[in-house]
Amino acid sequence: MKLLGAGIVLAAAFAALPLITMRSDLLNLGVQIFLAVVLAQSWNLLGGYAGQINLGHAAFFGLGALVTRTLWVGGTPLILALFPGALVAMLFGLLIGVPAFRLRGAYFAIGTLGLAEILRITIGNLLPQISTIPAAELTSYNIWPRYYLTLTMAMVSVGVVAWLVPSRLGLGIRAVREDEAAAEATGVSALRHKLLALALSTALAGLAGGAFAYYHVSYYPQHTFSPVWTFDAVLMSYIGGVGTVHGPVLGAIFYVILREVLAVKLVEFHLIIFGILFMLVVLFLPGGLVEAWSRVRQLVSRRT
Amino acid sequence: MILAQQLILGLLVGGLYGLAAAGLSLTFGVLRVLNVSHGELLMLGGYGTFWLFTLWQIDPFVSLLAVAPAMFVLGMVLYWALFQFVVKAHEETRIKNSLLIGFGLTLVLHALAIRLWTADERAVTTAYAGAVLRLGGLAVPWLRLSSLVFAFAILTALHLFLAKARWGRAIRATAEDWEAAALMGIPVGKTYLLAFALGTALAGIAGGLVSISYSISPSIGMEWTLKALIVIVLAGLGSLFGSFAGGIILGLAEAMSVVFLGGPYREVVGLILFLIVLVVRPQGLFGARG
Numbered sequence: 001m002k003l004l005g006a007g008i009v010l011a012a013a014f015a016a017l018p019l020i021t022m023r024s025d026l027l028n029l030g031v032q033i034f035l036a037v038v039l040a041q042s043w044n045l046l047g048g049y050a051g052q053i054n055l056g057h058a059a060f061f062g063l064g065a066l067v068t069r070t071l072w073v074g075g076t077p078l079i080l081a082l083f084p085g086a087l088v089a090m091l092f093g094l095l096i097g098v099p100a101f102r103l104r105g106a107y108f109a110i111g112t113l114g115l116a117e118i119l120r121i122t123i124g125n126l127l128p129q130i131s132t133i134p135a136a137e138l139t140s141y142n143i144w145p146r147y148y149l150t151l152t153m154a155m156v157s158v159g160v161v162a163w164l165v166p167s168r169l170g171l172g173i174r175a176v177r178e179d180e181a182a183a184e185a186t187g188v189s190a191l192r193h194k195l196l197a198l199a200l201s202t203a204l205a206g207l208a209g210g211a212f213a214y215y216h217v218s219y220y221p222q223h224t225f226s227p228v229w230t231f232d233a234v235l236m237s238y239i240g241g242v243g244t245v246h247g248p249v250l251g252a253i254f255y256v257i258l259r260e261v262l263a264v265k266l267v268e269f270h271l272i273i274f275g276i277l278f279m280l281v282v283l284f285l286p287g288g289l290v291e292a293w294s295r296v297r298q299l300v301s302r303r304t
Numbered sequence: 305m306i307l308a309q310q311l312i313l314g315l316l317v318g319g320l321y322g323l324a325a326a327g328l329s330l331t332f333g334v335l336r337v338l339n340v341s342h343g344e345l346l347m348l349g350g351y352g353t354f355w356l357f358t359l360w361q362i363d364p365f366v367s368l369l370a371v372a373p374a375m376f377v378l379g380m381v382l383y384w385a386l387f388q389f390v391v392k393a394h395e396e397t398r399i400k401n402s403l404l405i406g407f408g409l410t411l412v413l414h415a416l417a418i419r420l421w422t423a424d425e426r427a428v429t430t431a432y433a434g435a436v437l438r439l440g441g442l443a444v445p446w447l448r449l450s451s452l453v454f455a456f457a458i459l460t461a462l463h464l465f466l467a468k469a470r471w472g473r474a475i476r477a478t479a480e481d482w483e484a485a486a487l488m489g490i491p492v493g494k495t496y497l498l499a500f501a502l503g504t505a506l507a508g509i510a511g512g513l514v515s516i517s518y519s520i521s522p523s524i525g526m527e528w529t530l531k532a533l534i535v536i537v538l539a540g541l542g543s544l545f546g547s548f549a550g551g552i553i554l555g556l557a558e559a560m561s562v563v564f565l566g567g568p569y570r571e572v573v574g575l576i577l578f579l580i581v582l583v584v585r586p587q588g589l590f591g592a593r594g
Contacts, residue, residue, distance in 0.1 A: 053403050055340065099582040104396070106338050107582060109403050110533050113340065114575045117526050125568035227526060231411050234404065268419050275412035282404045283389045 042204035048243035051177030056116030064209025089206025241290030318555020327506030337402030343529030349508025379504025417522035
């Protein structure tokens with residue numbers, strides 16, 4: 001309940017920000033944070049709750065961006081262009097998930113890693129030109145709708161996870177993560193629950209990609225398939241606290257702000273620092289910031 | 305004729321896929337950790353060979369004598385710093401954590417390589433680089449042929465080591481059943497260290513051969529990791545020569561795709577093979593033993 005309150009206050013503060021300040025650097029930072037929240041939360045839904053490691057999240061982000069950008073630049077209204085992007089991302093997710101989830105082990109991770117890399121190479125070959133918003137659209141470019149669109153998406157992604165987790169389906173998903181055999185024995189279909197988590201996760205990643213395509217003026221289509229997007233999503237989930245609703249949000253805010261500070265001073269070095277930080281979290285603090293915080297609180301309450 | 309020529313080139317590159325896969329399957333088979341940064345280790349080996357040649361004109365086949373031990377030591381360091389913590393976990397967590405650690409390492413090594421050596425493509429160009437063996441109307445580049453033979457020789461040596469040597473047998477016993485191996489007095493931790501270092505050295509040798517016959521850049525890692533993974537899914541674990549054969553099959557399949565579909569779709573073939581194995585032969589390696 002306390003978390004819900006904190007979430008509402010945070011969302012309201014972000015929603016009010018454009019009314020207080022017009023500084024475009026702050027609004028752009030906001031868009032980056034919201035996109036990061038969607039990306040992290042979508043990875044967390046599958047990786048944290050269903051326990052399936054997706055090493056090719058960039059594939060679904062990229063597919064969403066590709067489809068939405070093509071439709072939107074072609075004249076389709078944005079809202080109608082976003083959903084096909086999410087749908088295509090979801091279909092590609094199921095393409096790997098349906099065969100891979102019948103098995104345990106590393107098949108799914110390899111399949112997603114392969115999908116992302118193959119799409120990156122193929123898209124780079126087929127669409128080598130930079131993609132730019134048409135001039136007519138460019139003159140009316142405004143940060144406001146981008147800001148509120150991505151904020152809404154971030155709230156939706158957190159809302160979906162918060163709604164799913166305590167529900168019957170969410171309990172099933174977590175039961176499958178803990179012990180597949182035991183879950184099957186109590187009548188929970190492991191395959192169906194994993195596929196549900198995958199479908200939601202990839203659709204959200206596709207939406208994030210679509211928002212990126214709407215937000216960014218010009219980029220190489222290949223860029224949206226770069227493994228860096230996967231890395232961002234995994235890292236933010238783990239640093240914040242994987243398998244919790246608020247962890248990825250904290251992780252996204254922490255990561256994006258720190259990245260902006262570090263990237264200015266240490267070009268490319270920031271990836272090395274974050275990579276090492278990520279490995280340390282996985283090995284020694286698997287609950288991320290959320291776990292660190294509760295440990296600190298325990299220490300304090302023991303003292304008093 | 306074009307098909308035959310492409311198939312020869314596919315066969316030659318396939319041997320290197322096999323060598324890359326052999327290292328990965330050694331670490332996966334013994335430690336049960338799936339190191340997705342294997343391709344980045346290969347990239348580092350390639351830079352080692354490249355710099356030894358560029359700075360001191362050391363013949364690339366000779367410099368492998370220095371690169372392989374250096375990569376062996378790097379493998380020991382990585383095991384000591386990271387993977388020894390991963391192998392402490394249970395089977396399922398072990399694979400999961402190894403994937404995450406490997407992925408983090410991928411990003412770090414990639415960024416480090418760009419920082420140190422820029423993103424340019426490089427290749428070792430020896431005096432004998434252009435030599436070609438003519439077979440009828442077909443051209444077989446000598447360098448790639450000798451790389452294939454070299455790869456085969458390395459795998460044969462490793463096979464003999466695993467079959468005959470005391471430590472080789474310890475590695476095989478640990479792969480079979482580490483608990484039983486521990487009960488028989490085999491130091492499992494040291495065996496893990498040795499297997500991981502050997503796998504890293506194999507990656508380094510493969511990278512050296514890649515820098516001789518093809519080209520290297522900081523971003524080749526992911527591509528080579530995938531080739532190795534696809535070969536393992538195709539050929540299974542446990543046999544070094546199985547990996548070698550699987551690599552050649554992948555090389556030939558890619559060659560055919562270049563002829564019939566065109567260059568841009570070359571990389572898609574691996575994923576399609578992967579999906580076919582998943583649907584047709586799902587009892588394959590990772591499912592049954594992983």
